[in-house]
Amino acid sequence: MNLDQIQRAMWNAVRQPLTSSDGMRAKSLDGRSQLETANSIIKPNDRLTSFERLEIYNRQYWYRIISAMADDFEGLRSIVGEKKFHKLVVAYLVDHPSKSFTLRNLGSKLEQWLAAHLDYVAGLEDIALDMVKLEWAEVEAFDSEALPRMTPEAMAQLGADPVLHLQPYLRVLELKYPLHNLLLNLRERRRDDDAPVRKLPARSLPKTQQTFVAVHRLYNSVYFKDIEPQAFTMLSALQQGLPVSEAAAAADWGEMSMDDVANAIREQFANWASLGWFCKAG
Numbered sequence: 001m002n003l004d005q006i007q008r009a010m011w012n013a014v015r016q017p018l019t020s021s022d023g024m025r026a027k028s029l030d031g032r033s034q035l036e037t038a039n040s041i042i043k044p045n046d047r048l049t050s051f052e053r054l055e056i057y058n059r060q061y062w063y064r065i066i067s068a069m070a071d072d073f074e075g076l077r078s079i080v081g082e083k084k085f086h087k088l089v090v091a092y093l094v095d096h097p098s099k100s101f102t103l104r105n106l107g108s109k110l111e112q113w114l115a116a117h118l119d120y121v122a123g124l125e126d127i128a129l130d131m132v133k134l135e136w137a138e139v140e141a142f143d144s145e146a147l148p149r150m151t152p153e154a155m156a157q158l159g160a161d162p163v164l165h166l167q168p169y170l171r172v173l174e175l176k177y178p179l180h181n182l183l184l185n186l187r188e189r190r191r192d193d194d195a196p197v198r199k200l201p202a203r204s205l206p207k208t209q210q211t212f213v214a215v216h217r218l219y220n221s222v223y224f225k226d227i228e229p230q231a232f233t234m235l236s237a238l239q240q241g242l243p244v245s246e247a248a249a250a251a252d253w254g255e256m257s258m259d260d261v262a263n264a265i266r267e268q269f270a271n272w273a274s275l276g277w278f279c280k281a282g
Contacts, residue, residue, distance in 0.1 A: 001040060009037050009040065009041050010041055012028060013028065013037045013054055013058065014058050015061065015097050016028045016034065016058065017029075017062065017093075017094055018062050022059060023055065023059075024051070024054065024055035024058045035050075035051050038051040041054075042054050065098060065103065065106060066086065066089055066090070066093075068103040068106055069106055070085070070089075070197075072107050072136075073131075073132065073135050074135070075131045075134070075179065075183045076128060076131045076132055076135065077199075078197055078198065078199060078200050079121075079124055079127060079128055079131055079200060079205070080120075080121055080124060082198075084120065084121070088117075088120040091117065091120065092114070092117075093106070095113060096109045096110075104143065107135075108136070110136065114128065114129060114132055115129060126176050127176070127177050127179070127206075130175045130176055130179050131179050133175070134179050134183065134215070135183070138222050140169065140171060140215075141169045141170070141215045141217050142169075143169075144168045144169035145168045145169065146168070146169055146279075147280055147281075148280045149276045149279055150164070150273070150280055152273065154280075155278065161244055161245045162243060162244060163241060163242070163243050163244075164238055164244060165281050166239055166277055166278065167217075167276065167277050167278075167279050169217045170215070170239075170277055171214070171215040172212070172213075172214050172232055172235045172236055173213050173214075173215065174210070174211070174212055174232060175212075175213065176209075176211070177207075177209060177211065178206050178211045179211075180213050180215075180224035182205075182206055184224070210229075212229055212232040213225065213226055214231075214235065218275060229251070230252065231251075233247075233250050233251040233252070234248060234251050234265075235247075248265055
């Protein structure tokens, strides 16, 4: 075997899911003998067979990536429970194995995958999908690019109806449940007593409530900010590249007078500018 063949065989063997007792499978999912693979790429030593040596790498790979997913989706773990979460994550990672140098990207397709595999969250479909959406937005808000802020002076020079650019890290979400509050409460309790993540009883889960939240970064920390439906619509429109007038017109202002609408828009934009959400074009 040449080096390329050895590397491919190693990767295929290591990424095979473990048995229920956390051991290496006798056969890979495509039917290959793991023993034959081990014997072809790893020599035994005076303590371990080739299979046992390969098994170490197989275990460590799965322990690490499951741990990374558990850290990124703590809220989902608390909703479905540890056992179901483990099963869900293994199935997801078999379909979407790591293809990046960074573990940060592991969960990038989880929301899409879970929407097509709702049997893993039976009875909790909507709240589980909402939580995945929120937690992935938090990952993106934490380490996406931050562009130079737009100063008030620079904004004043953009004209009467400018196209304003929003920071790449900003995420605006429409949720069916106020899960950002649940997530913050979970973390607060863990800080207080250092307790492990446990499945929340059904009575502790929030009731359905249409929720709009901005997930953003400020001074290297991620925050959740409740926003009004009109703010969600305007921010979404700005992210699509629409000018301010069209973003404002897209929002439903109900029975508000034109003066009240104008004041509300000014207040919103002033707040967003103070948070550094407006930036120079990338």
